[in-house]
Amino acid sequence: MFEWLGISQQALFGQLLVGLINGAFYATLSLGLAVIFGLLNIVNFAHGAQYMMGAFVAWMGLNYLGIDYWWSLILAPLAVGLVGILLELTLLRRLYKLDHLYGLLLTFGLALIIEGGFRQAYGISGERYDIPEALNGAFNLGFMFLPKYRGWVVAASLIVCLLTWLVIERTKLGAYLRAGTENPKLLQAFGVNVPVMVTLTYGLGAALAAFGGVLAAPIFQVNAVMGSNILIIVFAVVVIGGLGSIIGSIVTGIALGLIEGLTKVFYPEGSSVVIFVIMAIVLIVRPAGLFGKEK
Amino acid sequence: MTFDRTRLGFIALVAAGLVAPYLIYPVFLMKGLCFALFACAFNLLLGYTGLLSFGHAAFFGSAAYLSGHVIKELGVPPEVGILIGTLLGLGLGLIFGSLAIRRQGIYFAMITLALAQMVFFLCLQIKETGGEDGLQGIPRGRLFGAIDLSDTLTMYYFVLAVFLIGFFFIYRVVHSPFGQVLKAIRENEPRAISLGYDTDRFKLIAFVLSAGLSGLAGATKALVFQLASLTDVHWQMSGEVVLMALVGGVGTIYGPLAGAFIIVTMQNYLSGFGSWVTIIMGCVFVACVLLFRKGVVGELSGLLTRR
Numbered sequence: 336m337f338e339w340l341g342i343s344q345q346a347l348f349g350q351l352l353v354g355l356i357n358g359a360f361y362a363t364l365s366l367g368l369a370v371i372f373g374l375l376n377i378v379n380f381a382h383g384a385q386y387m388m389g390a391f392v393a394w395m396g397l398n399y400l401g402i403d404y405w406w407s408l409i410l411a412p413l414a415v416g417l418v419g420i421l422l423e424l425t426l427l428r429r430l431y432k433l434d435h436l437y438g439l440l441l442t443f444g445l446a447l448i449i450e451g452g453f454r455q456a457y458g459i460s461g462e463r464y465d466i467p468e469a470l471n472g473a474f475n476l477g478f479m480f481l482p483k484y485r486g487w488v489v490a491a492s493l494i495v496c497l498l499t500w501l502v503i504e505r506t507k508l509g510a511y512l513r514a515g516t517e518n519p520k521l522l523q524a525f526g527v528n529v530p531v532m533v534t535l536t537y538g539l540g541a542a543l544a545a546f547g548g549v550l551a552a553p554i555f556q557v558n559a560v561m562g563s564n565i566l567i568i569v570f571a572v573v574v575i576g577g578l579g580s581i582i583g584s585i586v587t588g589i590a591l592g593l594i595e596g597l598t599k600v601f602y603p604e605g606s607s608v609v610i611f612v613i614m615a616i617v618l619i620v621r622p623a624g625l626f627g628k629e630k
Numbered sequence: 631m632t633f634d635r636t637r638l639g640f641i642a643l644v645a646a647g648l649v650a651p652y653l654i655y656p657v658f659l660m661k662g663l664c665f666a667l668f669a670c671a672f673n674l675l676l677g678y679t680g681l682l683s684f685g686h687a688a689f690f691g692s693a694a695y696l697s698g699h700v701i702k703e704l705g706v707p708p709e710v711g712i713l714i715g716t717l718l719g720l721g722l723g724l725i726f727g728s729l730a731i732r733r734q735g736i737y738f739a740m741i742t743l744a745l746a747q748m749v750f751f752l753c754l755q756i757k758e759t760g761g762e763d764g765l766q767g768i769p770r771g772r773l774f775g776a777i778d779l780s781d782t783l784t785m786y787y788f789v790l791a792v793f794l795i796g797f798f799f800i801y802r803v804v805h806s807p808f809g810q811v812l813k814a815i816r817e818n819e820p821r822a823i824s825l826g827y828d829t830d831r832f833k834l835i836a837f838v839l840s841a842g843l844s845g846l847a848g849a850t851k852a853l854v855f856q857l858a859s860l861t862d863v864h865w866q867m868s869g870e871v872v873l874m875a876l877v878g879g880v881g882t883i884y885g886p887l888a889g890a891f892i893i894v895t896m897q898n899y900l901s902g903f904g905s906w907v908t909i910i911m912g913c914v915f916v917a918c919v920l921l922f923r924k925g926v927v928g929e930l931s932g933l934l935t936r937r
Contacts, residue, residue, distance in 0.1 A: 378736045429920060435736050436682050437919050440876065443869060444915025451908030567865060571744035574737055604755060611748035615729055618741065622732035 347600055348479040354596020355589065356485055356554065359492035360547050362588030364569045365576065366496055367543035370503070372578045373516040374536045377427065377438035383566030384449040385541045388415045389548025390557045391453060394464050404467035404553075411549045412542035419541025423534045446563065454559035461556030488550050495546060496585045503581055512536065571614040576626050583626025639884070643797075647790045656786040657854070658898065662891045663793040664851040669874035669886030670800050671843030676872070677881030678804050679836045680816030684739045684868050685726065685746025686844050689719040691863025692749055693845030694852035695759050698768040701853070703758075708771045708779060712792070712849040719845015720838055722749070727837030731830055743865060750863045764859030768852055785854065792850050796843050801883060803839065812836055844871075866908075873911060876918045879925025888927050 364382060371379045379385075392411040396402035402410060422445065430437045470484040503509035514522045515529055523529045548562075555561055569588075576587030591610050599606040617625065650659055668690055675681050697715030700706045706714070730741040753759045760766070770779035779785045803809050814822045815829050822829050852858045861867060870893065878889025893911075900907045922929050 372736075378740065426916065426920065433923075436739070437923070439682070439736060439739060440872065441916060441919040443872075444912045444919065447869070447908050447912030447915060449912075451905040451912060455905035455909065563865070567743055567747045570740040571747075574733070574740050574744065607751040607755070608748045611744050611751075614741070614744055618729045618732050 345479060350596040350600045351593060352479075352481065352485060352596070353599070354593040355489055356592070357595060358589035358592020359489050359496075360551060360565060360588075361569055361572045361592050362496050362585045363492045363547040363550075364544060364565065365572050365584040365588050366499055366581060367540040367547075368569065368573055369578045369581060369584045370499070370512075370543070371537055371540035374512060374519075374533055375423075375427070375431070375438070376435055377430075377442065378435070379537075379540060380439055380442040380566070381422075381446045381449065382442075382540070382544050382569070383562030383564075384446040385415050385419065385544040385562070386548040386551070386565065387453065387559060387562030388418070388449065389545025390464070390552040390555075390561065391457075391548075392545065393549045393552050394462050394557045397464065404549075408546070408549050412545040415545035415548075416538040416542030420534055420538040423537040427537065428530075428534075450559050450563060457559060459558055459560060461558035461561075464552040464557050466553045484553060488554065492547065492550060495543070499543070500581050500585065568610055571610050574614050575610075575617045575624060577624030579624075580626040587625060640798075643884075644794065647794065651783055651786045656782050658894070660786055660789045660854045661851075662894045663789050664847050664854060665871075665874060665894055666887040666890035667793045667796045667850070668844055668847035669871055669878065669890045670797055671840045671847060672871045673875045673880060673882075673886040674800050674803065674843070675836055675840040676875055677885070678809060678816060679812045679833060681731075681833060681837065682739045682872070683730070683742040683837070683840075684865070684872065685742030685744075685749075686841070686871050687863050687865065687867035688726070688746035688749040689722055689841040689844035690848035690851070690867060690871075691858070691860075692722060692753065693719045693848035694858035694862045695753060695765060697849035698765040698852040698858040699758055701771060702765065702768045707775060708773055708853055712846065712853065715849025715852070716842050716846040719848070720842035722845075723838040723841020724834075726841065727834045731833045731837065743868065746863070746868055747865060750860070750865070753860060753863050759858070759860075762860065764857055764861075765852075766857055768856040768858070770853055770856065779853070789850055789854060792846065796846060797887075800843065804883070808832070808835075870911070873915055873918075875925075877914060877925055879928035879931075882925065882927045882931065885925050885927035889925060892926070 364386060368379055368382055371377060371382075389411045392414050393404070393407035396407050396410065397404070426441060426445075427438065430441060466484045470487050473480040473482045474486065475481075501509075503512055511522065511527055511532060515527075515532055519529050551561070572588050572591050573584065575591065576583045578584070591613065594613065595606055595609055598609040605612075647663075668686070672683070672686050675683055693715035696718045697711040700714050701708060701711035726742060726745050729745065730738050733741060754761065758765075770785060773779055773788060777784060777788075779788060804812075811822065811827055811832050814825075814827070815832060819829055848858075848862060851862070874889040874893050875886045876889065877892050878887065879885025896910065896914075897907055900910060918925065924932060
């Protein structure tokens with residue numbers, strides 16, 4: 336085992352792995368935010384709450400109904416996506432003609448309701464969600480041990496992110512989505528049902544967040560505030576990357592997760608603020624964000 | 631006509647403030663006034679400049695910590711402590727503001743939220759803030775070395791004076807040529823730019839003033855409750871002040887005052903019900919955004935002028 340600057344190899348790779356996992360979550364969440372923002376022009380403050388709901392739905396499914404992890408991975412995003420669709424149809428829809436800020440305030444209110452509800456029902460101590468049996472144990476990579484579940488989380492979220500990117504950039508549906516982002520009225524004139532598309536997009540964004548939540552359930556404690564904690568960091572990631580580019584949000588998310596992991600190794604005190612500091616620097620050097628276009 | 635009405639409003643406000651502690655529990659009133667000042671300061675930014683900051687808790691909370699620290703540990707008199715807290719609000723406002731005005735609209739909200747979260751983490755880590763316990767037992771001391779603030783009623787009149795000074799200051803700012811430019815920026819920024827105004831500069835000054843006044847409110851709050859805690863810098867506090875302005879009426883002079891008292895009253899009655907406070911606050915948010923976007927004062931004055 337070698338040592339470099341007094342940091343053991345084990346600690347370095349361990350933190351890099353944690354960083355990679357956090358980065359994968361940042362990427363999944365900022366991707367969902369970017370998709371929703373693109374079409375709805377709303378910053379979804381309820382995104383963290385939807386992520387938390389994904390984790391809780393999985394936990395409730397396991398403990399009340401005996402639904403295992405793999406089914407939860409499909410069912411929880413579906414359930415949360417449906418809730419998202421209902422919210423869009425009943426509430427968000429009324430705000431499209433108003434200033435963007437109202438969408439932000441409405442989703443913030445929704446986040447408070449959802450979070451408060453779960454906190455009232457389950458407290459804040461957190462619930463345990465066991466790692467599914469098939470993913471127990473670890474791989475020996477020679478230079479470090481990789482717990483199977485953590486490897487799976489990174490792989491699964493990257494695959495989902497890349498799939499989303501492929502759908503948006505390479506399919507007809509994605510072309511409609513991008514057209515709707517550019518000019519919804521023209522798209523409607525071509526016979527595409529834009530309101531339905533908007534509804535489904537919000538549902539998809541919520542489902543993506545919930546998928547991240549299910550993945551996170553066995554790693555972090557399942558609790559009511561898990562969403563808001565990560566969401567604020569994701570906002571900083573979004574400011575750094577810019578909401579304009581899908582691949583940009585994936586890359587930025589993972590890169591910042593890794594940087595955060597490295598900071599934990601070399602300067603632990605700074606790890607909770609490093610992303611915000613980077614955000615401030617980016618704002619000074621490149622105000623539009625790394626992948627953003629100045630409007 | 632309007633001049634008389636404004637003057638009447640002010641006289642009524644001052645009179646109500648003077649009489650109130652004989653009718654209502656003064657500590658509750660002081661809490662309401664501190665938050666009212668905070669909400670008025672926030673409204674200067676959202677209501678009159680059109681900038682939604684989601685990080686105002688940073689100014690409020692850090693000013694509470696710093697003024698509490700200098701009063702308790704260094705033994706400075708209360709008025710100096712509050713001044714130091716206000717200066718911290720101004721300074722932080724300058725830093726946050728000059729970063730945040732580089733982006734527009736929703737990004738502005740996200741940047742201020744993220745920067746405020748950074749302040750929260752710093753307050754969590756620094757030893758002087760007392761971590762989860764907060765800074766307790768801040769002595770109220772003697773104002774100008776003569777007036778003993780440990781008496782509740784004396785303290786109340788001091789808080790009332792601080793609030794009124796802040797309130798009139800905001801009123802003067804809003805009704806000055808400077809305030810007119812702020813409103814022009816709110817209504818149509820490109821047009822204000824084309825008229826030759828350096829809008830970034832106006833926005834920054836408005837931000838700094840708002841942050842300074844939020845600091846003043848936070849420092850005063852620390853002295854009232856003799857406590858500064860992590861709640862004061864938490865993002866939920868930033869959300870609360872948005873809600874206060876929204877409930878009362880964004881862009882109205884009296885709105886945030888009414889909104890602050892409504893929310894503080896609500897919190898008082900619901901304090902025994904745990905997380906229901908959060909749930910109900912969320913519901914109020916949703917209801918305000920969907921049904922009364924003008925807030926209580928906005929809707930009322932709308933009714934009056936329609937007649």
